[in-house]
Amino acid sequence: MRYLYKTFEMKKWAASFYVLILLFSVNSVFAQPNRNTQANDPVVQAIINEANNNSQLEQLGYELLDEIGPRLVGTPGMQKAHDWAVDKFNSWGIDAENQAWGEWRGWERGITHIDLVEPRIKSLNGTQLAWSPSTPKNGITAEVMILPLAKDSIAFQDAIKSVKGKFVMISMNQPTGRPDYNWEEYATEESLEKMKSERDELRAAWYERISNTGYNSRTLPAALEEAGAAGIVMSNWSRGFGANKIFGAYTKEIPTIDLSLEDYGLLFRMAEHGDKPQIKVTAISKETGVQPTFNTIATIKGTEKPEEYIVLSAHFDSWDGASGATDNGTGTLVMMEAARILKKVYPNPKRTIIVGLWGSEEQGLNGSRAYVEDHPEIVKNIQAVFNQDNGTGRVVNISGQGFLHSYDYVGRWLAAVPREITQHIETSFPGSPGRGGSDYASFVAAGAPAFSLSSLSWDYGTYTWHTNIDTYDKVVFDDVRSNAVLTAILTYMASEDPEKTSREQINLHIDPRTGEKAEWPTPRSPNRKGGLE
Known part of the structure; x- marks a missing residue:
């Protein structure tokens, strides 16, 4: 009996061990999607290689931030930046245009010189x-x-x-x-x-x-x-x-x-x-009348589902105390570089890729609100919006913005991103809908799944957000390059995804201030006549 019992127990143990090995193997496959997805996908590898070995970020940054400089809405600098971006996209074989959406008070900065003359x-x-x-x-x-x-x-x-x-x-x-x-x-x-x-x-x-x-x-x-x-x-x-x-x-x-x-x-x-004390102030400026204001829109046409869209989003304008380097030059560079890379290594996407460089975000998300209002046919068919705004840092947070099933599809897309990038990112799903702060909120309000790629601080709020020292030297190009890779891979994965993203929204919580259930944000119309009324 003892021998038979031992034999039975050994067989039982061996069977259990085999099951454990099998379970561990299955779990390992799903626990390491990054490594497997990257290794098996030549487009992902091509994105990473192009970003690391042929980056255009520093040159783009010089041209935009040093040569053109600040991009205050209604100024020559803003217009020059719009025209530069269209030319740059076209040079990469990407169709682009400046789409007018309103008018703004025109103004041009001149020399400022301030001296204490007494005592x-x-x-x-x-x-x-x-x-x-x-x-x-x-x-x-x-x-x-x-x-x-x-x-x-x-x-x-x-x-x-x-x-x-x-x-x-x-x-x-x-x-x-x-x-x-x-x-x-x-x-x-x-x-x-x-x-x-x-x-x-x-x-x-x-x-x-x-x-x-x-x-x-x-x-x-x-x-x-x-x-x-x-x-x-x-x-x-x-x-x-x-x-x-x-x-x-x-x-x-x-x-x-x-x-x-x-x-x-x-x-x-x-x-x-x-x-x-007496001072002498020479502050030369010029009113230039009513000026048109634009969004720069670049498009890589989809081949299988051309009427479904992924939008790469960043505001193009800035305040003009410095050169608008991290607000939002870096977001602009991320989206332009991601588009350049995708056009080169993924020239025939399944879904249409749109790059939106918005005007007059600083005065109330006006450019993106105008786009949402003027293009309902695009907004209703958006697969995803990826927006980057808050500084030069690597992305460290992504929220589901209140879309109930956002974990399912954003999680799939993030699985293809290198571990050295995703290890820094905290996610919160399904999250809550953004109500302002940057242009993704314009799309969220319209019910489109839009996501903020939120960056590491680098003392953004103190040192570069709307300041006199938001200049090229504050850009951390390694982090910007990481964000371009992240954006390009997310865009590729969203384009290839066989499923259309769900727009189902969470049940919002009770607002403690009112005691009533919170409501999803609603679209707001832009100011189309800035400084003119």
Whole structure:
């Protein structure tokens, strides 16, 4: 009996071991789709080889960011960029055109030069804001004063008379030009807390000062202009060394300039001490009338399902404090390079591939909203949209944007991407629908499966997002190259997928603010007459 029992147990163990081996082998196959898919797919390998061995990114970056520079909607730089992109796509054998969707206030930046002339001489670091009115050719020389202090809006109507003929400072003076991380590294705990407390007090006092005028940051410059101010001086510090946010002016006749934290603080302290600083501002600009505004659209026609579409999406415009390198030059480069690679190694896609370089994203997703509104026949047949916007970093996050089955198809496509790229990416499926922030939201609102390829920070929010230092040297080309490979492979896989992507949406949660069920975002119409109404 003992021998028979042992023999039975050995056979049972051997059978169990065989089942375990079989299960492990099956699991291994599905646990390592990246390696197998890449090894067996010559197009994926060709994409990787072309991106690594024949990259055009640095040259494209030089031409777009250094030669053309910033791309503010309605400016010659924006038009030059649109024309350059069409020529570049055509040189790769990709059909492209600039599609008009609206009109914008035309404006052209000229030279800005700012000097302290009293009580000493110093050239100051600053620039005029977008759409700022021009100074006379020989500039304006005037005293600088701090925004008048008043107990309420009624008292301010009397105090505002003192601004006539003067440059008026309307920003809080920062108590330190060192970012918090610098304080946290070097300061004592007591000193750090003291600085933060003093800064909070100054911020509260300045907020009260502005509030007591009866105006806000948008309406105050116009009120000062009406009162006869010579110009507006501000400093929109980005809380990083040397970085300021550069946006638009709200004046119609007098210049609006932004100064570096350091030089703004110098003038502010001089004014506080009664030294009556004077500056000479030469800020030349030109109104150019009503200008058409465009999206650049490039197309690689599909062969089997030409009326189904994959859209490579990036906004083309920028603010013009620097050259718009990471917002959104890098997203533009990713989509252009991915299209170039695909045209070379996958010239006959099953589905049509569209590259959309959108205008006027910075003023409210206007270009992509116009495209969605003007092309419902395309939007209803979109297989996927891949959008990249937030900086130079490698992609680290992809959300399903609230599409219930997004895991099924995006997961299949990601399986073909090299492990060295996907190891950095966190996914959240099905996620929630994006309601703004970048152009993918325009497509999500219309029910099209659109996905944001969200990047690693590289201190984007502090140092390059809308700042005066968003320049070529901030681009990390290894990360941009990784994103081009990712985008090209996702596009190839979406094109080849035998299934049409599902648009079924999740049941949205209860909004805690209203107590009611949240609603899917709805499409919004673009502003087609920017700065003209």
